[in-house]
Amino acid sequence: MTFDELLNEIDQEDQDDLAEGDEQRLRRVFDAAVTFVERIHKGRFNFTGEPSSRPLPGEDLKLGTVMLARRWDTRRRSPGGLVAMAELGAARVPSFDADIDRLLRIGRHAIPRVG
Numbered sequence: 349m350t351f352d353e354l355l356n357e358i359d360q361e362d363q364d365d366l367a368e369g370d371e372q373r374l375r376r377v378f379d380a381a382v383t384f385v386e387r388i389h390k391g392r393f394n395f396t397g398e399p400s401s402r403p404l405p406g407e408d409l410k411l412g413t414v415m416l417a418r419r420w421d422t423r424r425r426s427p428g429g430l431v432a433m434a435e436l437g438a439a440r441v442p443s444f445d446a447d448i449d450r451l452l453r454i455g456r457h458a459i460p461r462v463g
Contacts, residue, residue, distance in 0.1 A: 349410050354378045357414050374421060381417035385409065388454055412451030419445060 354374065366374070386395050393409070394400040449455040 349382055349405070349413050351375055351378050353410065354414050354417055357418060374417075377421045377424075378414075378417040381413050381420060385413045385416070385452060388452070392459075408451045412448050415445075415448050416452065419448065 351374075389395075389405075389409070392402065393405045394402040395405065397404065446457075449457045453459050
């Protein structure tokens with residue numbers, strides 16, 4: 349998973365408006381999301397790309413990681429759980445995302461473990 353994959357998911361006009369500080373913030377969020385996913389799935393996938401009997405992360409895990417990073421970045425602007433949408437008012441920001449949980453196999457969708 350690369351930072352360029354995250355940038356690819358962001359709208360082109362938002363990419364053009366990225367200041368240097370915004371890009372650094374996005375990199376921190378992306379790095380944190382990658383670290384989180386690698387920690388959750390440690391021993392299940394080959395994240396290094398070196399020869400291993402473990403499979404490489406699939407496209408669903410990559411997409412889930414990118415989506416997680418975007419949502420974390422969006423949620424930083426909503427500490428109270430609400431995000432303002434101009435003339436439309438405010439909308440509630442959910443505390444979890446079932447679609448991301450399914451892609452990453454976390455939360456209620458985690459793979460059961462013994463011990």
